[in-house]
Amino acid sequence: MKLTFEKIVGQKKVKRLLEHILENNRLAHAYLFHGSPGTGKLAMASVFAQAILCENTKEKPCGTCKSCLLFSSGNHPNYHLVFPHPKAAKDTEIQGVLQTIKMNPYQLKLPWNNPQISIDSIREVRRNLGLKTFGHKSRVIVIIDAHKMTTEATNAVLKVLEEPPQETYFFLLSSDQDNLLPTIISRCQLIPFHDLTDDEILNGLMSSQHQSEAELRLVARMARGSMRRALHLLETGTGEIKEIGVELLRTAFKRYYEIAAYAVEIAANNERTQLKEILESLILWLRDAFLLENFPTEQADASLTNSDDQEKLQKFVSSFPNYEYRNAIKEIETGIRMLEKYVQPAVVLIILMRNLRKYAVRL
């Protein structure tokens, strides 16, 4: 029997493990998929759930049996998706989330501010568990962001897990295992998801996106292990982000009031997450400049992230020989950490730009 995982990026170990479990019919009642956001926990859980419910015996999920067709339509009566949402969530919002999951689980983004999984959501699952199952007897429940369950909800899930109904399988997904009760964790089989490598993300993007390989490579690097972040970057575009980063570097060599004005301007026009992306792209850009300065051109060319930006890079390298790239990159990393710690963005940028100019040894 073969499991069809083609839409899932990386995670070879997990794929092998799940295949083995299904082949030997050794399903546990509860699994905890844990790892950083965007590493494919939901994508994997969706495919595996469909495979468990599939009626075909050779290849799972086959995509053509009655169960698979129901699954693809998003209406499988034996499949339950639980995710955090406020009590007052609109039906259109809930449907929107379900639609995204169906289209591309890597793109899941909940439209609410810090929502939780309430006891009501778990009660609904328990009510469903009491009903007769459709056709094939297995049932699968996937709980997205399981660490967002309220205490009441957690206790209700614990109760089910203590005496799990036959052929009922729970998949708890979490990027924050520390906020799960140890009693829940101990009931689950743990399956770790590692951060994706740049190459895995690149391969995933190449199969579905039309941008040039150079651009996708840049996106893959900036995504830092998360397919979700990569898709987000593609949506917002990396070109503008990169340009702001390079402009920030250029402005760092201007007069103080110009530095301050530019810092205030981009801080006002960009959210913290965007500012972090800008700084990350600048790190990649400086890394390229470092490569160009220190390696023979041909060798450097092959490893450049910003290969379409050679002219600008070359100009920087010749204008600032012996620029202290390592220190500059460290400085930018500090800036990113300060943004994460909620220091005023404009202040972070002014300090950073003043320091970036320090590392240039003028001729």
Ligand SMILES: [Zn+2]
């Ligand atoms: Zn099937």
